[in-house]
Amino acid sequence: MKLADYVIDFLGDQGIDKVFVLYGSANGHLIDAFTRAEKTEYVATMHEQGAGFAAECFGRVKGIPGAAIATSGPGALNLVNPIANCFYESVPCIFITGNINSQFMRPDPSVRQVGFQETDVVSIVESITKNAVMITDPKDIRYEMEKAFHLAKEGRPGPCVIDIPIDIQKAEIEPDELFSFDSDAARVHYSTDVVDQQVEQYIEDLKKAERPTFIVGGGARIGNAVDLVREIAEVAMVPAYPTWNALDIITSDFEYYGGRIGTYGGAGRNFGIQNSDLLMGIGSRISGRITGGNIHTFAREAKKYVVDLDKALLQPRLQQVPFDVNILCDVRDFCERLLKRLKEERAAGNLPTHEKWNAQCREWRVKYDPVRPEMFEDGAYTHDNKEYVHPYAFMRRLSEKMSPNDILVCDLGGTSVVVAHAFETKFGELYLTNNGNAPMGFSMCAAMGAWMADPSRNVVAIIGDGGMILNIQELQTMKNYGMKVKTFILNNHIYGITKAFQETNFQGRCEACGPVGYNPPNFVNVAKGFDVQTFEISKNAEIDSMIDTVMAFDDGPVVCDVNMHEYHTYEPRIFGWSTPVEDMYPYLPRDEFRQNMYIEPIEGWENPAMPDIVNPNSATPGTEGTRTME
Structure with a gap:
C-alpha cells in the first residue's frame, strides 16, 4: 500500500469526510490518494490560510479534529496562522504538509536551503503545536498519525503537524506490520x-x-x-x-x-x-x-x-x-x-x-444594554446629512431573525465588539470565532468549514471590510462548491477599532487605517466578479427587509454590504490600563456609579482617566478640540 493512501484513509477512518487542501507538487501524492479514498474527499481552497481556517471550524462543528493539507515552503508557511489559531483556542486539528525529497534536504541547520521550496516547517511551528514531526521512516506513519490524533484531543486540545517528504509519501508500506502508539503514556492525570x-x-x-x-x-x-x-x-x-x-x-x-x-x-x-x-x-x-x-x-x-x-x-x-x-x-x-x-x-x-x-x-x-432604542430610528446614524446603517441596530435585528439552529461565524477587530455588544444568542445556536490568535479575515473561511460540516444549517459570516480584503479570494471556493454561506460585511471603510485607538492615544493622528493609507474596494462589484449574488443595506430603514432577503437566499453564496460610513464607536469600553473594568467609558455620572458599587471603588474613582480625543477637522494645526467619536 502506498503511504499517501494510508494517510488519507486514516483521516477518513477518523470521520473526517472533508479535508481542505491547496495543491502543490510536494503534496501531489497525498492529493492523488483522494482518488482512491472511500471515506473522505478534498475541498480545494484558493489559499492555504483559507484551508486552515476552514479545517478549524469544520472540526468544531463536527466535534472531531479537522484536517488541512498544504505543500512545502510557502504553502506550509501559509498554514502558520491557522495552526496558531488552533493552538491558542485549544482546537484539535491535523495539519499535513508535503516536503521535498529527503535527498535534497539540507544536511545541517548551518545550511539555509538545498532543495527548491525546502522549509523546516517543524521547527517553525513547534512552539504553536502539541506535536510536530517530519516522517523520515515510512514505518513510523501509523505511530505518528495515531499519536497526532491522540495528542490533538487529549488534555488541553490543540493542533498537530505532520510533515511528509515526497519520497516518503510514495513509499510502499505493509499496514499490518506498522507499530502503534501507546496512548496511556500521554494522558493527563489528576487526583x-x-x-x-x-x-x-x-x-x-x-x-x-x-x-x-x-x-x-x-x-x-x-x-x-x-x-x-x-x-x-x-x-x-x-x-x-x-x-x-x-x-x-x-x-x-x-x-x-x-x-x-x-x-x-x-x-x-x-x-x-x-x-x-x-x-x-x-x-x-x-x-x-x-x-x-x-x-x-x-x-x-x-x-x-x-x-x-x-x-x-x-x-x-x-x-x-x-x-x-x-x-x-x-x-x-x-x-x-x-x-x-x-x-x-x-x-x-x-x-x-x-x-x-x-x-x-x-x-x-x-x-446597561449597549443597544438603545434610538439606534433603530431612521436617521439614527448620519454623516453630512446622509443616512447610514447603525451597526448595533443591524446586529440586534440579525440576532432576532436568526434561529436556534443557525451558526454565526464572527471575524475579529471591531466586528467582534459589535457582535459581543449587540448580538443576543439563543441556546442551540453555534457561535464560532477565534479570540486567542484573533486574525482578521478568519470568519469567511471558517464559515466554509462550518457549512461543509453541516450544510443543513444556516451559516452566517460576519466580517469587516478590513477582514474581507484579506481572504476575499475564498468567494471563489464558495462558488465552486455551491456553499450557501451568507456573508454580511460590516463596512465602515476604515480599520475601526484601530482608528478608535489612534484617536485616543495619538492626539487624533490616524495613519494607515483609513481614510489615510487604507481604502477598501467596492465589495459589491468585486463579489459580482466572482459571480456571487450581492445585496446592500445603506440605511436603517432597509435592515429588516434586506436581512430577510439574504437569509432566504438559497442558491449558493451571498454577500451583503452593510454601509456604516466610518462608524467606530465601540462602547462601553475600558479606557487606560489603570481603570478597573467596572468603570467603563463613557463614564456614568459619579453618583450613579457609586450607587452600583457594593464594594469600595478604587482610589481616584471620582476623577477617572479621560481619553484625549482631538478633532481631526480643527481649523489650524495644534488647535485643541474635542468631540465624541462617530
Whole structure:
C-alpha cells in the first residue's frame, strides 16, 4: 500500500469526510490518494490560510479534529496562522504538509536551503503545536498519525503537524506490520480525591456567599460540558457570565445569564463580576481581555476558584490573576462532581437562592444594554446629512431573525465588539470565532468549514471590510462548491477599532487605517466578479427587509454590504490600563456609579482617566478640540 493512501484513509477512518487542501507538487501524492479514498474527499481552497481556517471550524462543528493539507515552503508557511489559531483556542486539528525529497534536504541547520521550496516547517511551528514531526521512516506513519490524533484531543486540545517528504509519501508500506502508539503514556492525570475536597470547599463557600458569580469560557464546549455548566448555574442559582468564546453556552435567553464581561464589557458593564464575593471560572483562563490592565482590581473582593486541565495555567506565578483555589481536573468530570453535590445540598435546603443578587444582576444587564432604542430610528446614524446603517441596530435585528439552529461565524477587530455588544444568542445556536490568535479575515473561511460540516444549517459570516480584503479570494471556493454561506460585511471603510485607538492615544493622528493609507474596494462589484449574488443595506430603514432577503437566499453564496460610513464607536469600553473594568467609558455620572458599587471603588474613582480625543477637522494645526467619536 502506498503511504499517501494510508494517510488519507486514516483521516477518513477518523470521520473526517472533508479535508481542505491547496495543491502543490510536494503534496501531489497525498492529493492523488483522494482518488482512491472511500471515506473522505478534498475541498480545494484558493489559499492555504483559507484551508486552515476552514479545517478549524469544520472540526468544531463536527466535534472531531479537522484536517488541512498544504505543500512545502510557502504553502506550509501559509498554514502558520491557522495552526496558531488552533493552538491558542485549544482546537484539535491535523495539519499535513508535503516536503521535498529527503535527498535534497539540507544536511545541517548551518545550511539555509538545498532543495527548491525546502522549509523546516517543524521547527517553525513547534512552539504553536502539541506535536510536530517530519516522517523520515515510512514505518513510523501509523505511530505518528495515531499519536497526532491522540495528542490533538487529549488534555488541553490543540493542533498537530505532520510533515511528509515526497519520497516518503510514495513509499510502499505493509499496514499490518506498522507499530502503534501507546496512548496511556500521554494522558493527563489528576487526583479525584483532591478535586472532591475542593468541590466541598466551594460548596461551603457558596453557602456563605452573598454575591456569587460564574465565569464560563469556551473550554466548557471543548470539554463537552455545556449542558452541565448551565445546569450548575440553575441548581446553584448563581448568575453566569460568558466570555466571548462562550456566548453560545451561557446564552442571552438563559435564566441566569448575567451579561457580557471584559474590557468591552457590554450588557451589565461588569458590575456583577466586580461586585462578586465568590467567583468560579469554568473553561476560561480569565485573560487580560476580561480583567483589564489593572489586574489586581479584578473581582478584588471575591474568593476566586478556577478549574483547568492545563497545569501551567494553575500555577499562581503564571496566572494573570492569582486564584485562591486552583482545581486540576477535566472540565466535564469536575462539573459532574460539582453538580452532584449541588443537587444534594439544594434538595436538603442548605443552599441560598440569592434572589436579590440575581435581580440586581438582571437589572444591571437590562439597564446597561449597549443597544438603545434610538439606534433603530431612521436617521439614527448620519454623516453630512446622509443616512447610514447603525451597526448595533443591524446586529440586534440579525440576532432576532436568526434561529436556534443557525451558526454565526464572527471575524475579529471591531466586528467582534459589535457582535459581543449587540448580538443576543439563543441556546442551540453555534457561535464560532477565534479570540486567542484573533486574525482578521478568519470568519469567511471558517464559515466554509462550518457549512461543509453541516450544510443543513444556516451559516452566517460576519466580517469587516478590513477582514474581507484579506481572504476575499475564498468567494471563489464558495462558488465552486455551491456553499450557501451568507456573508454580511460590516463596512465602515476604515480599520475601526484601530482608528478608535489612534484617536485616543495619538492626539487624533490616524495613519494607515483609513481614510489615510487604507481604502477598501467596492465589495459589491468585486463579489459580482466572482459571480456571487450581492445585496446592500445603506440605511436603517432597509435592515429588516434586506436581512430577510439574504437569509432566504438559497442558491449558493451571498454577500451583503452593510454601509456604516466610518462608524467606530465601540462602547462601553475600558479606557487606560489603570481603570478597573467596572468603570467603563463613557463614564456614568459619579453618583450613579457609586450607587452600583457594593464594594469600595478604587482610589481616584471620582476623577477617572479621560481619553484625549482631538478633532481631526480643527481649523489650524495644534488647535485643541474635542468631540465624541462617530
